Amino acid sequence: MKYQEAKDEFISTWGSLGTLWGINKAMAQIQALLFISTKPLTTEEIMQELQISRGNTSMNVRQLIDWGIVKKELKVGERKEYFSTEKDVQELARIIAKERSRREIKPVIKTLREISSIKSDGTEKTKELIHQTKALYDLAQTVDSLLDKAIHHKQNWVNSTLLKLVK
Amino acid sequence: MKYQEAKDEFISTWGSLGTLWGINKAMAQIQALLFISTKPLTTEEIMQELQISRGNTSMNVRQLIDWGIVKKELKVGERKEYFSTEKDVQELARIIAKERSRREIKPVIKTLREISSIKSDGTEKTKELIHQTKALYDLAQTVDSLLDKAIHHKQNWVNSTLLKLVK
DNA sequence: TTAAACTTTCAATAATTTTTGAAAATTATA
DNA sequence: TATAATTTTCAAAAATTATTGAAAGTTTAA
Numbered sequence A, B: 001m002k003y004q005e006a007k008d009e010f011i012s013t014w015g016s017l018g019t020l021w022g023i024n025k026a027m028a029q030i031q032a033l034l035f036i037s038t039k040p041l042t043t044e045e046i047m048q049e050l051q052i053s054r055g056n057t058s059m060n061v062r063q064l065i066d067w068g069i070v071k072k073e074l075k076v077g078e079r080k081e082y083f084s085t086e087k088d089v090q091e092l093a094r095i096i097a098k099e100r101s102r103r104e105i106k107p108v109i110k111t112l113r114e115i116s117s118i119k120s121d122g123t124e125k126t127k128e129l130i131h132q133t134k135a136l137y138d139l140a141q142t143v144d145s146l147l148d149k150a151i152h153h154k155q156n157w158v159n160s161t162l163l164k165l166v167k
Numbered sequence C: 001t002t003a004a005a006c007t008t009t010c011a012a013t014a015a016t017t018t019t020t021g022a023a024a025a026t027t028a029t030a
Numbered sequence D: 001t002a003t004a005a006t007t008t009t010c011a012a013a014a015a016t017t018a019t020t021g022a023a024a025g026t027t028t029a030a
Helices: A003-020 A025-035 A043-050 A054-067 A089-116 A124-152 A157-166 B003-020 B025-035 B043-050 B054-067 B089-116 B124-152 B157-166
Strands: A070-074 A081-085 B070-074 B081-085
Touching: A003 A025, A003 B089, A003 B124, A025 A043, A025 A054, A025 A070, A025 A081, A043 A054, A043 A081, A054 A070, A054 A081, A054 A089, A089 A124, A089 A157, A089 B003, A089 B124, A124 A157, A124 B003, A124 B089, A124 B157, A157 B124, A157 B157, B003 B025, B025 B043, B025 B054, B025 B070, B025 B081, B043 B054, B043 B081, B054 B070, B054 B081, B054 B089, B089 B124, B089 B157, B124 B157
Parallel strands: none
Antiparallel strands: A070 A081, B070 B081
């Protein structure tokens, strides 16, 4: 496999994986492109490489910046913005875990707590609702605590924490 | 909060969470409905409760069965099929982890292995592509091994494995 | 067999999400 | 301040995904 082919394959695979996990394809592909780039890229270069429009590029780069995955860089004497992504995979995983926990998991945990703590009226169906949502709540709490632990474990959490579980 | 309100909230929340993670809303809602039901339900009952069509119900129940999350039950003397979901949250998590690993993570790992093992042509950009995809490959392997471990750890893997990390 | 009960399929339609591109806004320089 | 470079916004269009419902298929029982 030649460079260009491998690069295209990587960007395409990353885009598909993103889609499968509820992430916009263009957003995932921009991140993939920056991830393997040897230097920061401009909007123009991203558009060119991925064959997407200016508006699309602008919006998705902005979202990546909101997520804390991409940083804007300015070069002296130049007007345009350069973008680069976090290059360290573990830090990247940490950021994504943090954001998905904050945006998606924690709100669900809050809802599960509310539902599982409604007052029982003694009927079977209410008991079952409370019991099942409580069980989900407990599991979600455990998983989210693990994520929190990883999130705050700045350096090398995969090796220090996960690897010992796997081995 | 009264029963009906809590139930609707749970089904709706589960549907939204599914959507966020790339799972069809109807599929997530059917699973949610079965998860808090005190008894197996028929297609008719699911349609009625969720206000969705027969075709939609049929297709999504079938998918849940493919995933191993829902089971079909037959009652003696009755023609129609009854559906129930796995009620144990940890077993449910195990099944979902197993399926997502098999369908989505393992294929990506294979691609990352292929890309990261292309022959270097000595250029910086090729070196960077190889280096970065190798790093992703290593991380994905670690995470997938953890999932595999959890997957094969039938009983109570959350408490026996994850909890000790969290505490 | 036949027919009734039930399930599946799938083309058409609807809903949602993504993308475009040009106008408006912003920013830096002359 | 004017203007050129660049980015952002957002309504419209395109693409994708989900849903419907009726016809076809299957299964069971009389």
